[in-house]
Amino acid sequence: MTFASLGLPPVILKGIRAAGLTEPTAIQSKSIPTILQGNDLIGTAPSGSGKTGAYLIPILARLLDSSTRLRALILVPTRELAAYVETRTRDYARYTELRVGVVFAGAPLPAQERMLREQEVDLLVATPGRLLELYERNCLNLENIEILVLEEADRMVALGLGPDLRRLLKLLPETRQTLLFTMTLPPELNRLAKEALIEPVRVDLAPSARTGSGTRQVIYPVPRDLKPDLLNEILPPVTSVRGTAMFARTRYGAERLARQLQRRGYVVAVLDEHPSQGEREQALEDLRRGKVQILVASDAAGRSLDMAGVAHVINFDMPQTPEDYAHRLGRLGSTDAPADVFTLMSPEEQKDVAGIERLLGRTIERSFWPGFDYGMRSREIKQAVSYEEEPRVRRVPVGLQGAAARIAATTAGRPAAPGRGGQPGASGARATTSSPASRTGTAQAPAPRAGAPPAPAAARPANSVPARKPAAPAARRRGPAARRKGTTVRSGRKK
Numbered sequence: 001m002t003f004a005s006l007g008l009p010p011v012i013l014k015g016i017r018a019a020g021l022t023e024p025t026a027i028q029s030k031s032i033p034t035i036l037q038g039n040d041l042i043g044t045a046p047s048g049s050g051k052t053g054a055y056l057i058p059i060l061a062r063l064l065d066s067s068t069r070l071r072a073l074i075l076v077p078t079r080e081l082a083a084y085v086e087t088r089t090r091d092y093a094r095y096t097e098l099r100v101g102v103v104f105a106g107a108p109l110p111a112q113e114r115m116l117r118e119q120e121v122d123l124l125v126a127t128p129g130r131l132l133e134l135y136e137r138n139c140l141n142l143e144n145i146e147i148l149v150l151e152e153a154d155r156m157v158a159l160g161l162g163p164d165l166r167r168l169l170k171l172l173p174e175t176r177q178t179l180l181f182t183m184t185l186p187p188e189l190n191r192l193a194k195e196a197l198i199e200p201v202r203v204d205l206a207p208s209a210r211t212g213s214g215t216r217q218v219i220y221p222v223p224r225d226l227k228p229d230l231l232n233e234i235l236p237p238v239t240s241v242r243g244t245a246m247f248a249r250t251r252y253g254a255e256r257l258a259r260q261l262q263r264r265g266y267v268v269a270v271l272d273e274h275p276s277q278g279e280r281e282q283a284l285e286d287l288r289r290g291k292v293q294i295l296v297a298s299d300a301a302g303r304s305l306d307m308a309g310v311a312h313v314i315n316f317d318m319p320q321t322p323e324d325y326a327h328r329l330g331r332l333g334s335t336d337a338p339a340d341v342f343t344l345m346s347p348e349e350q351k352d353v354a355g356i357e358r359l360l361g362r363t364i365e366r367s368f369w370p371g372f373d374y375g376m377r378s379r380e381i382k383q384a385v386s387y388e389e390e391p392r393v394r395r396v397p398v399g400l401q402g403a404a405a406r407i408a409a410t411t412a413g414r415p416a417a418p419g420r421g422g423q424p425g426a427s428g429a430r431a432t433t434s435s436p437a438s439r440t441g442t443a444q445a446p447a448p449r450a451g452a453p454p455a456p457a458a459a460r461p462a463n464s465v466p467a468r469k470p471a472a473p474a475a476r477r478r479g480p481a482a483r484r485k486g487t488t489v490r491s492g493r494k495k
Helices: 010-018 026-036 051-062 079-092 109-118 128-136 153-158 162-171 187-196 224-234 251-263 277-289 322-333 347-360 378-384 399-411 436-440 474-478
Strands: 041-044 072-075 100-103 123-126 147-151 177-182 201-204 215-221 244-248 268-271 294-298 312-315 339-345
Touching: 010 051, 010 079, 026 041, 026 051, 026 201, 041 051, 051 079, 051 147, 051 177, 072 128, 079 100, 079 123, 100 109, 100 128, 109 128, 123 128, 128 162, 147 153, 153 162, 153 177, 153 187, 153 322, 162 187, 177 187, 224 339, 244 251, 251 268, 251 294, 268 277, 277 294, 322 339, 322 347, 339 347
Parallel strands: 041 177, 041 201, 072 123, 072 147, 100 123, 147 177, 215 339, 244 294, 244 312, 268 294, 312 339
Antiparallel strands: none
């Protein structure tokens, strides 16, 4: 199949060829005809599968007759993805007169406000929070929106942007076409999709691309305090490290990790929440060109990064959500060169790995680094590092019941020993029989605990049947209705 066979205008085909695309991907070949027909759509596919082109190409084709008003809106979770989508849009629309704008948090608000007031745009790429800010400042009109795209919708929900999305949905025309693209469909996103879309067409390609071809995934179990030492073992010498992205859960963790690597002589760039957009883009470009050996990022800064050209990814901490791990894996799987994804897992993070494996639909290889000193004996390593649960200790009752249980456990299966007078287990003799009476009797009862009721004056014969517990009062056996005086419960009727 070719792009020309999808019924696209010549000017769009020219832009596609200039962007270096030759044949549509699976998600593109299935989505473009549906979008051109005006249907709502839910596209489920991994990162790197061509989702951006799957919605941009048909949208640009439909906007060719555009007047001077905003008709298409693309919502994305992060500013990195917003900048990426804007770049791809300009590539495909380079031979048209369509106007494209982008707004996102982290950039100066006055400049974006001035751009929207002074320029008419046909298509706007935005993060939800910044779009609401600009709308409240009366910088844009959403009444003419014909097409809405929710890109990486699962990530927006995971970031807590669901309330912002619902506010925006109320501001948009109900007659719009809505396109939702995601890698997973968690329950909250599924509820949001039911509110936003009308009879959507489903294009589901996620199961066939879950693992990311050419990508090796390994989990290294290790106690938390030994993670820095194990990382030193995993990393090759300074002279051979290249294209490595490393992720910590928090900004402080990323900065601390970067300092440790710099002390070892690596050329490190830190990507956290504070640098400007230009500095973040420059750090990624330096990593791809080899000016930086290791790029360290926090979870928040690492979301939706285009990891093309990265040779290795090391999760020093487990990602906050399974979707974060899967997105990194998907983008790595789209590159030509094989990539390694190494994850250091402490005992506290095992539940996070279980969530990732449920999302991927497969288990991830566990491995121990050869020759690494875990500082424990082999048994301790097996329990604390591989997280084998300790066998559960069976709780034994105390008092007379506990003594009988212990006697039964030690005498079960032994031949009966006669007591005095040939009677097994008679009073005053050691109970060595496995008869039911001896298992529940009082032979060799332990001394009473402090505060316990006094023992009976005379013990029952060992071969007697244990007395039943006193019968419960009628009110307790028959329930609340029987507690009322003069009331008898019989066949559901009262007398």
